[in-house]
Amino acid sequence: MAKKKRVDEPACAVDYAFRRIGGKYKGRILWYLNARAVMRYGELRKAIKDITPKMLTQTLRELEDDKLIQRKVYHEVPPKVEYSLTETGAELIPFIDHLRQWGDRQMEKEAWPGISC
Amino acid sequence: MAKKKRVDEPACAVDYAFRRIGGKYKGRILWYLNARAVMRYGELRKAIKDITPKMLTQTLRELEDDKLIQRKVYHEVPPKVEYSLTETGAELIPFIDHLRQWGDRQMEKEAWPGISC
DNA sequence: CAGGATCCATAACGATACTG
């Protein structure tokens, strides 16, 4: 998911795009950041209940390197860091939203309890 | 990507959807099947130049278990197997297309040689 | 032609403890 992969050429635009938003948490992080506009590290951690600090940090860094999110540090005590979507990241939202709607329909069909994002 | 994962509840619809189309080749397979309507095993293998037979079979089976594609076997010699999208799989195409367009724009920005799907 | 089987490498992810 990180640097390495992007070094070898993507086979095509679909391949390229999936590499950038693949991974277990990227979709959800982007979606949350869209819904709430700006979120602190701790808020994201609470929102994504199953994530560990390591994975959260790692995923946030990858998204940042990919210019899909922005990181703003407030140098104060206690520290405060805010994350938000970049323009490029925001362009992905319609896609994620449609995918989410599709997911909702499928989950109903399969009788999963519908869990809202 | 296979059964195991889908056993534990997805956190939400975004999580659910990403699980179903994640993986290195799923997006591209769905996209190709959409563009060409129906494809044989060997055609897919040629289209996805970097895939091994094992991965192709494995990915196709997962997509089939997920009811995103259909598999039609012709019992003749030499054997012939055709793959095509299901209704549910076809519903994903607009989103893959959207994502593909986004990928195209990004690749231009980064000055990757644009490789068409 | 369309795969199955086997073995292997690495990448992705996770638990836990600690820190500026």
Added chain:
DNA sequence: CAGTATCGTTATGGATCCTG
């Protein structure tokens, strides 16, 4: 509060050879 560091597990993908 917002992370690091270290270590371990599992999932994913790959090479190679074989077959109805």
